[in-house]
Amino acid sequence: xxxxxxxxxxxxxxxxxxxxxxxxxxxxxxxxxxxxxxxxxxxxxxxxxxxxxxxxxxxxxxxxxxxxxxxxxxxxxxxxxxxxxxxxxxxxxxxxxxxxxxxxxxxxxxxxxxxxxxxxxxxxxxxxxxxxxxxxxxxxxxxxxxxxxxxxxxxxxxxxxxxxxxxxxxxxxxxxxxxxxxxxxxxxxxxxxxxxxxxxxxxxxxxxxxxxxxxxxxxxxxxxxxxxxxxxxxxxxxxxxxxxxxxxxxxxxxxxxxxxxxxxxxxxxxxxxxxxxxxxxxxxxxxxxxxxxxxxxxxxxxxxxxxxxxxxxxxxxxxxxxxxxxxxxxxxxxxxxxxxxxxxxxxxxxxxxxxxxxxxxxxxxxxxxxxxxxxxxxxxxxxxxxxxxxxxxxxxxxxxxxxxxxxxxxxxxxxxxxxxxxxxxxxxxxxxxxxxxxxxxxxxxxxxxxxxxxxxxxxxxxxxxxxxxxxxxxxxxxxxxxxxxxxxxxxxxxxxxxxxxxxxxxxxxxxxxxxxxxxxxxxxxxxxxxxxxxxxxxxxxxxxxxxxxxxxxxxxxxxxxxxxxxxxxxxxxxxxxxxxxxxxxxxxxxxxxxxxxxxxxxxxxxxxxxxxxxxxxxxxxxxxxxxxxxxxxxxxxxxxxxxxxxxxxxxxxxxxxxxxxxxxxxxxxxxxxxxxxxx
Numbered sequence: 001x002x003x004x005x006x007x008x009x010x011x012x013x014x015x016x017x018x019x020x021x022x023x024x025x026x027x028x029x030x031x032x033x034x035x036x037x038x039x040x041x042x043x044x045x046x047x048x049x050x051x052x053x054x055x056x057x058x059x060x061x062x063x064x065x066x067x068x069x070x071x072x073x074x075x076x077x078x079x080x081x082x083x084x085x086x087x088x089x090x091x092x093x094x095x096x097x098x099x100x101x102x103x104x105x106x107x108x109x110x111x112x113x114x115x116x117x118x119x120x121x122x123x124x125x126x127x128x129x130x131x132x133x134x135x136x137x138x139x140x141x142x143x144x145x146x147x148x149x150x151x152x153x154x155x156x157x158x159x160x161x162x163x164x165x166x167x168x169x170x171x172x173x174x175x176x177x178x179x180x181x182x183x184x185x186x187x188x189x190x191x192x193x194x195x196x197x198x199x200x201x202x203x204x205x206x207x208x209x210x211x212x213x214x215x216x217x218x219x220x221x222x223x224x225x226x227x228x229x230x231x232x233x234x235x236x237x238x239x240x241x242x243x244x245x246x247x248x249x250x251x252x253x254x255x256x257x258x259x260x261x262x263x264x265x266x267x268x269x270x271x272x273x274x275x276x277x278x279x280x281x282x283x284x285x286x287x288x289x290x291x292x293x294x295x296x297x298x299x300x301x302x303x304x305x306x307x308x309x310x311x312x313x314x315x316x317x318x319x320x321x322x323x324x325x326x327x328x329x330x331x332x333x334x335x336x337x338x339x340x341x342x343x344x345x346x347x348x349x350x351x352x353x354x355x356x357x358x359x360x361x362x363x364x365x366x367x368x369x370x371x372x373x374x375x376x377x378x379x380x381x382x383x384x385x386x387x388x389x390x391x392x393x394x395x396x397x398x399x400x401x402x403x404x405x406x407x408x409x410x411x412x413x414x415x416x417x418x419x420x421x422x423x424x425x426x427x428x429x430x431x432x433x434x435x436x437x438x439x440x441x442x443x444x445x446x447x448x449x450x451x452x453x454x455x456x457x458x459x460x461x462x463x464x465x466x467x468x469x470x471x472x473x474x475x476x477x478x479x480x481x482x483x484x485x486x487x488x489x490x491x492x493x494x495x496x497x498x499x500x501x502x503x504x505x506x507x508x509x510x511x512x513x514x515x516x517x518x519x520x521x522x523x524x525x526x527x528x529x530x531x532x533x534x535x536x537x538x539x540x541x542x543x544x545x546x547x548x549x550x551x552x553x554x555x556x557x558x559x560x561x562x563x564x565x566x567x568x569x570x571x572x573x574x575x576x577x578x579x580x581x582x583x584x585x586x587x588x589x590x591x592x593x594x595x596x597x598x599x600x601x602x603x604x605x606x607x608x609x610x611x612x613x614x615x616x617x618x619x620x621x622x623x624x625x626x627x628x629x630x631x632x633x634x635x636x637x638x639x640x641x642x643x644x645x646x647x648x649x650x651x652x653x654x655x656x657x658x659x660x661x662x663x664x665x666x667x668x669x670x671x672x673x674x675x676x677x678x679x
Contacts, residue, residue: 026464026523026534069327080291081262083317088265091272112150113137137203139212141172148203151196158193159200162186166204170220180286183224184279187231191275195235202234206243215253222259223289229266230288230318232275241267258291273319277358278365284318293317296360298329298343298409301440306447306489308346308410310440316360323356329411335434337427339632342414345406352406353414353548355625360409367406412441415632416546416571417640420537425640432529439468439532442539449494451542452582459515461538462490466520467531473521483513490516543584546570549577550626552603552618561585567603567618569629571637574605590637596630598623 068090077083113136136148147159167173169182190198205225212218234240241264248260280288287294293315300310314328322343330338344351345363354363417425419435428434445451446461453461469489470477487509488496495512497505523531539545547570554565554576565585566577573589594606594613603623605616620626 024530069324080293080317083293084262084265084269087269087319091268113148114146114150137207138210139208147200149196149200152200155197158197162201163204166208169224170208170217172217180282183227183285188279190232198232199235199238201228202238202240219255222256225263226259226288227280227285229263229270231280233270276362278362280361281365281368284361298411300411301444303440306444318361320360322354322358322360325360333433336431337434340413340415340417340428344410344412346410347404347407349404351410353625413438413546415636417636418540420540423640435529435532439535442536447492449492451539451545457538458491459519461535462516463519463523464531464535465490466516467523467526468528472524478517478520483516484509543572548629550620550622552620554618557616569626590634596627598627
């Protein structure tokens with residue numbers, strides 16, 4: 001039988017004994033909460049505590065490779081060169097591991113240089129002596145007429161266009177576009193081109209930096225070489241390393257030699273890491289040209305306001321992944337349990353969890369894609385594994401809202417694990433900085449209307465926030481009228497009357513103020529940390545607390561539901577959410593999740609039990625992130641359950657340990673641990 005998530009019997013802060021971790025419950029009376037202020041209460045359903053299944057693999061599968069982060073923490077690199085030296089050392093240690101596939105590389109015989117002749121009639125009639133290789137691969141102040149590689153003759157137009165952009169970036173050709181725009185265009189075209197045209201880019205850069213009469217322009221060419229080597233690797237059929245070593249030996253410029261040394265390191269690093277997904281943002285192009293690390297600004301939920309105005313800076317390189325950035329941020333803040341927090345791309349109205357394997361710079365580049373670049377990216381994605389035999393299901397035309405582009409990176413909680421009760425996750429409870437970040441996020445979500453409490457809970461949450469902000473109740477300062485000018489800081493924005501100065505609006509605010517001050521007086525002696533814990537104790541009982549929402553299409557699997565939905569993944573389970581009115585349409589607890597998986601454009605969820613199962617297929621491009629999130633929730637909830645079993649009899653602990661041992665077997669159905677925990 002489902003109960004309202006905010007019923008007084010289950011969610012009230014009644015008198016309770018002090019817990020082992022010195023967490024003290026606030027004692028509130030609900031005798032003055034009978035008035036509904038003329039508003040209907042929000043109907044939200046409670047999710048009961050679930051019994052975890054054993055579909056959590058070995059934690060090694062979930063943990064990111066932290067070798068780079070640990071080495072970086074020890075060495076503390078301050079420049080781009082020192083960061084790349086660190087990556088190069090780690091790559092050398094992993095030489096035995098499988099390298100990225102290169103089956104699509106052109107054969108060596110396709111890599112003969114095209115014959116270039118001087119003069120129109122010589123080119124037309126193919127008479128006269130052709131340029132030798134040394135002249136062909138030396139600086140040219142005018143445009144080339146065809147590609148440098150014979151295998152690319154079918155793509156002469158693109159090769160010439162690339163040469164124009166290289167000349168413009170180096171300053172050898174006037175252009176109204178800034179250099180970063182030319183670099184983005186070169187790499188954007190190369191990422192969607194075959195390997196032969198990528199090698200054409202590297203040969204053209206070598207050509208224009210070889211014997212260049214202007215050393216400053218040549219230096220820009222070497223900057224472009226580094227930008228490309230951070231984006232995609234050359235094939236082994238061109239000897240870029242030989243040219244770089246020659247430049248190191250013959251160049252008299254200290255700046256060019258420094259860039260050539262970095263380029264040699266990058267050849268091995270980019271071969272191991274592989275190509276990027278999107279062209280570099282301008283901030284990356286500028287930092288590489290200066291041989292500096294990229295100063296990355298990340299926002300956090302603010303403690304003073306109900307926004308994301310808190311800011312933290314970290315230094316990253318173009319290869320830094322989301323997982324590595326998350327570790328850096330946890331280290332800067334001092335968080336002891338990093339898996340509970342993640343990096344989001346966000347704007348002022350929404351946010352979206354990032355895949356831990358993505359490059360941070362690719363994320364930022366996606367915010368500034370032009371319409372043409374978006375069309376090219378969509379074309380590249382659609383060319384992979386087209387579905388030819390499957391008929392398209394007719395769907396109703398729906399008017400979709402225009403998506404607001406993301407503007408900044410946001411660091412906040414991604415795993416809303418429990419901090420109270422018998423299932424409290426001790427790694428979070430024992431970390432005051434983690435509690436502070438959890439509280440700031442929950443406070444922001446309540447005040448901005450992302451989480452909707454019942455009206456009876458609003459004064460209690462406001463009193464706890466007032467205790468955090470101003471401490472104990474003092475009659476001289478906390479009296480009638482003292483909160484009227486700052487009610488926006490203590491009650492949700494949806495409850496603020498449109499005209500606060502009107503008679504009805506003023507009465508409503510005064511009523512809220514009276515209740516807030518009355519409950520605040522009962523919190524005397526509570527520390528800020530204890531008040532935050534009590535605040536979290538309330539919101540953790542709500543079904544949508546801590547949920548990450550992902551846009552999906554359900555393709556008429558549920559005929560009564562809209563085509564476009566949100567799939568929410570939270571601490572209680574998985575649920576379907578209507579983005580139009582915010583209604584939770586269906587829920588699946590983690591004990592009902594049999595298995596899950598994803599492909600490039602789909603997420604598959606199998607729910608039910610051993611006897612009867614139902615397969616749900618949702619169309620989305622966020623399957624990898626969704627898989628990681630469900631995987632993490634189940635693993636840490638099982639871990640929390642096992643920790644709570646330490647005080648149980650030895651026979652039950654042995655049964656739990658035996659069941660958990662089978663989690664490493666991928667064919668294990670997963671019922672033994674669930675039944676053991678139920679007993």
